[in-house]
Amino acid sequence: MDLKTKLEYVIEVADLTVAYDVKPVLWDVDLKIPKGKLMAVVGPNGAGKSTLIKAILNLLIPISGNIKFIQNRADTKSNIKNRVAYVPQSGNVDWDFPSTVLDVVLMGRFGLLGWIKRPGKADVDIALQTLKKVGMEDYSSRQISQLSGGQQQRVFLARALVQQADIYFMDEPFKGVDTKTEKAIVLLLKDLKDQGKTVVVVHHDLQTVTEYFDWVTLINLRVVASGPVDEVFHQENLRQTYRSTGMLLKGMAV
Template sequence: MDFKSQNYAVEVEDLTVAYNAKPVLWDIDLKIPKGKLMAVIGPNGAGKTTLIKAMLGLLTPVSGAVRFINGEDVRSLKNHIGYVPQSGSVDWDFPATVLDVVLMGTYGKLGWIRRTRKADMELARQTLKKVGMEEYASRQISQLSGGQQQRVFLARTLAQAAEIYFMDEPFKGVDAQTEKAIVLLLKELKEQGKTVVVVHHDLQTVEDYFDWVTLINIRVVASGTVNEVFHEENLKKTYRSTGTLLRSVV
């Protein structure tokens, strides 16, 4: 697969998603350029997580299409797409060690019935080292703090060696040190030419962390470079708010 032949990593066209006949996303058109570190922001209930899941094929839309590089769908590119779900959606009581969890990131290449290779074990340990969790390799995942668990899931995703990464609020519930470590990794992925899409809630850090932003509230309000679209007018449209709070973040 040649990931350098198109300008866009993801194209969403006329996407509508509904729960119990109530639209959660409506007529979404969105193009995500390759090699961007993009925040998806909007109020609670705006459809941010739904958008991520629809792009990943985890939800069936009422209408519309999602195309990846070279017009491929998510099934064709599953080994090239990494996903970090919200920490609250993960069963942390699952009996697995930290190293086991990270090795799961290599299963797309290995297949479920093939034995783990030495190279994959080394890759898993390297990714744990990147997130500062190497010394916890033999620890049960359930014994870790929330921030540590989030680092492990990030390591698992890095072990996939994907081209496009989706992360659903990776900073939620983590300490300042973990947040800083995650930001450095996201920027490193961008420097490698990867595309990273992050559901994000902290407006104060958008300009520091990201270079591209999509503002949504059931519909797309604006999408583009942070310098171009992350301003008070678009934030008012997105949050339907007075400028009182917004003046403190833009």
């Protein structure tokens, strides 16, 4: 039995097409996301990476296609869609909203509590523990707008972590952060994977794919390839993905 037949998938995307106005951004995309993997979504600017995540999360309405969240037979009492966390691009967030760091992280608990029930001491304790995990425990009472870009990214990562989700989608979590913050985030993502969580990350740095991830999806309007990094992250697939950009990888045209 080969690797693919042994895999358990958490999301299946079939025939997905998304367009802005009349311009297709994703075209006829088929993709299976395996459980317990740390997956990079890689492609040139405008390839549809963020659009793919937003369509899966129902933040964008596709022209056509089907997105299926696969329920674990042993866990039929809960809705898997309620166990999905999302970290958006920092540029898509209103940082002037008057909230403290702790308030922002506690927002991640509402999916578990419901919007009527207020967070209790246990929720606050979880939020503070998570802030400590991302190195932001000393900033809990600080206004979110007063933080640096890297600090804000850590806070939004903490908000996702307190959801105690099974599937995490992160849209360029390393964008605009320093090297120290990037390394800290990578360790947290790998820890999630070690817990059996599924983590899908829109990523732009080709040089770190093999170091950070064990699964990769290469996309440019369509899915070029998706699978284990050591099987699909090679020059030929990269050439197909970046063929119109003239981009270089390790000194070689792709």
